[in-house]
Amino acid sequence: MSKIQKQSRRARIFFQSLFVITPIAVCYYWLTVETSYDFLTSLGAIQITHNIDSYTQLPLTLTTRILAMIASLFLCSIIMYALKVLINLFRSYERNDIFTLDNVMSYQKLGYSLFYWVGASVVYGTLMSLILSFNNPPGERMISVGFLGVDFLTLVLGFIILIISWVMKEGYILAAENSHTI
Numbered sequence: 130m131s132k133i134q135k136q137s138r139r140a141r142i143f144f145q146s147l148f149v150i151t152p153i154a155v156c157y158y159w160l161t162v163e164t165s166y167d168f169l170t171s172l173g174a175i176q177i178t179h180n181i182d183s184y185t186q187l188p189l190t191l192t193t194r195i196l197a198m199i200a201s202l203f204l205c206s207i208i209m210y211a212l213k214v215l216i217n218l219f220r221s222y223e224r225n226d227i228f229t230l231d232n233v234m235s236y237q238k239l240g241y242s243l244f245y246w247v248g249a250s251v252v253y254g255t256l257m258s259l260i261l262s263f264n265n266p267p268g269e270r271m272i273s274v275g276f277l278g279v280d281f282l283t284l285v286l287g288f289i290i291l292i293i294s295w296v297m298k299e300g301y302i303l304a305a306e307n308s309h310t311i
Contacts, residue, residue, distance in 0.1 A: 133227070134222070134225060137220075137223040138219075138223050140215075140219045141216055141219035141220055141223060144212050144216045145216055148212045148213065151205055151208055151209060151212070152202060152209065155201045155205050156198055156202075159194050159195075159197050159198035160194060160198070163188065163189060184257075184258060184261035184271065185261055185262055187264050187265065189261075193260060193261065193263065193264060197257065197261065200253060200256045200257055200260060201257075203249065203253065204249050204250065207242060208246075210238075210242055211242040211243075211246075214235050214238045214239050214242065215235075215239070217235060218232060218235040228300065228301060228304065229301070230301055233294055233297045233301055236290055236291075236293055237294040239290050239294075240287045240288070240289075240290035240291035240293075241287070241291070243284070243287030243290065244287050246283060247280045247283050247284055247287075251280070254273065254274065254275050255273065258271055258272050258273040259271075259272050
């Protein structure tokens with residue numbers, strides 16, 4: 130087994146582990162946040178993206194937790210899509226299929242998934258502000274829409290990955306044409 134195949138296998142196994150752990154961690158977080166079972170936040174293992182205290186001073190109700198979990202799983206689904214693409218890409222590398230049209234398409238899907246991530250992040254932030262402040266008395270509920278600097282960088286990275294996929298596709302086409310030339 131070559132070095133590429135070994136490292137691809139390790140990467141695939143890592144991404145498969147993340148594929149399983151990610152939705153479990155999201156559910157665990159929202160079921161335990163601000164409770165005595167909240168080990169991940171108290172140990173500093175997870176940095177929360179929303180400061181819950183800035184939206185409400187009331188304890189989170191079960192309904193709020195479930196709605197927040199559903200909204201977070203919506204955003205998590207984009208991560209899981211990207212992880213699935215990465216699993217397929219590294220599985221292909223593991224089979225020693227490196228310069229193929231399927232891999233080009235995988236890179237293209239990864240680039241687009243970053244665009245989906247940015248769009249969903251804006252929707253997620255808005256939805257979370259609404260969910261977390263919903264139990265506040267009238268006049269203290271809030272909705273916030275935001276586009277952060279990291280979102281801009283994510284878009285730039287998405288464009289870079291799409292350009293790489295385009296270059297790989299052109300290389301694949303040239304290699305296919307050269308293989309038919311005598």
